[in-house]
Amino acid sequence: MKKYLSRLTTRTKLQLAVVMSIALVLIPVLLLLNATSTQTIVVLIIALPVGWIVSGLLTQSVNSGIQALETGLLNFKDGEFSSLLAYSAQDELGHLCQIYNQTAEQLRQEKQWIYQRELMLDKVLQSSPQALVLIDSTDHVVFSNLSANRLFASDLRLEGLTRDALYQTAHAQIKQAMESGRDGLFHLKHDSDEVQTWHLSTGQFLLNNHLHHLYIFKQLTRELSRQEVAVWKKVIRIISHELNNSLGPMSSLLHSGQLLSQNLEEPRLGRVFSTMQERISHLNEFVQGYGKFAKLPQPKFEKVAWQALLESVAQEWSFQLEGQLPKTPCYADKIQLSQLLINLLKNAHESDSQLRDITIRIEAKQSGTQAGTLISVSDAGRGMSETVMANALVPFYSTKASGSGLGLALCREIAEAHHGQLSLHNRGDGQSGLVVKVFIPS
Incomplete structure (x- = not known):
């Protein structure tokens, strides 16, 4: 019986309570009035349905209010806060519905505020120069940013990849650093770029009751x-x-x-x-x-006219121009850029190269996601050993008896003042000599 009653609605229970109350009141009254059995039954047959109908009419608003609250709570369960309850009767349920509507409005505003913060946070994380990778307890990537895509040399999003699939396109040093589980420095050696120094920070935390591992890669080379x-x-x-x-x-x-x-x-x-x-x-x-x-001053950026700049540099040191000059504009400090080219050409001439082997190539280039201009100065000298190349950009370091050790260091300082980079490369394909590449972003 108790189990059956628990399945009844509140309105039905109230109606049953009213009908039973009417029956409990009428039966003793009829007995006191010495009513016959037939009269008692007739009175009950009339009174009980009337009581059921009247109580149903009186409790109709209760049923509407409860249904409205149930619908609202189901919306809360689904994370929907924009729907308000239309029930507005001046009773306790109406007061509860009013509180519900106020709560829903507040939650909707907070949800919108959190959503805006999430958009801002996602924008910050995606544009961060630090590479971020979040891996869940099943060893699947659940979050990564654009810097992580570049670090792991992937054109597609990393989300959904397993840890092993992530390692397939990554350098062995990255895998070794991640598997060590410790914070620290590691080095990446690229085929065409200088050795890069990176710092890995690791951490773990519970998210939705599951353990997650966070890896933050920061490049420290510059x-x-x-x-x-x-x-x-x-x-x-x-x-x-x-x-x-x-x-x-x-x-x-x-x-x-x-x-x-x-x-x-x-x-x-x-x-x-x-x-x-x-x-x-x-x-x-x-x-x-x-x-x-x-005391290198801050560069004064202006549009570079390559032809005029190279003609002024050629008055100091001769060279051969390879390829066509780029049509895309480049903005730089002309005086500092001229000093950079003069220093590089001076080194090229001091490498015992023939004039025909000393070349300059200027071309539009894309470095990662950044567009800019790539300047390459080549010679046919002896090139550099790994030891010399590792120290060539350090001030005071020179292999020449009368060298000051500042030429290449000043060139690197000029390149970095323009938010660019300078790198040294020995010529390949069986050719001897050195290639100095300077990238200046647009």
Whole structure:
């Protein structure tokens, strides 16, 4: 009986309660009035249906309110907060429906706010230079950004791939770093680019009661290079300051000594003063050259006219132009770009290459998702060993007896000031020589 009653609606229960109450009241009254059995049955037959009908009419609003609340709660269950309840009777159920509508409106606004935040967060994560990969407990990728696609050399989205499928297009160093499960640095060596330094951060957390692993890859090559250059610049500024403090008094004393020795007939003093003057001049040029690297100004971007720029560079160093000049515009600092080409051509001429083997190629290029201009300066010298190539861009490093070790370092500084990059490559296909590539983004 109890199980059967539990299946009845609230309205039906109320109607049954009314009918039973009528029966419980009428039967004792009829007995007190000495009504016959027939009269009692007739009264009950009339009273009970009337009570059922009247109670049904009175509880109709209750049924409507309960149905409205049930529909609303089902909407909540499905995550739908935009539907409001139309029940507006001035009773307790109407008050509950009003509270429901207020709650639904608040939840709808919060859902829209969270949705906007998710869009913003997704935009930030997708445009982040750091590569992000999230893998669930079944070893499937559930989230990745565009930087991760580039890192894993995939043209398609990584979501849905298993961990093993993810490793198929990745470098062995990436797999080794991820499998180690530790935070730390690792290096990627590309066929056409310099060695890149990356940092991997790992973490794990529960999402929907399932363990997820997060991998964050950050490229530190440029940051380490920037810090290295900053240290060298500080050293250079200190050295230049100390040399300037000494060169000024030395020049003054030298001039005074030359004046005092004019009346002395001592040819050796002339040679001494001449040597001192030569060394002071050399030191001045030395300080000025290093100061140019330490105090490189911010580039002034303007449209580059390649033909005019190359003609001015050709007055300093000769070269052969390969291919056609690009038609797409390039914006850069003409003075700094000219200095970069002069330094690279100077190195090419000092590599004992023939004039016909010293070439410049300028072409429009796409580096990843970034469009720009690629400048390649080639020679036919001996090229560079791995040791020399690893240190060639470090200030003060030079394999030449009279070299300052600043030419390539200054070129790299100019390229990075233009938000580009410089890389060194030995020529392949059985040819000896070096190719210096400079990419300047549009």
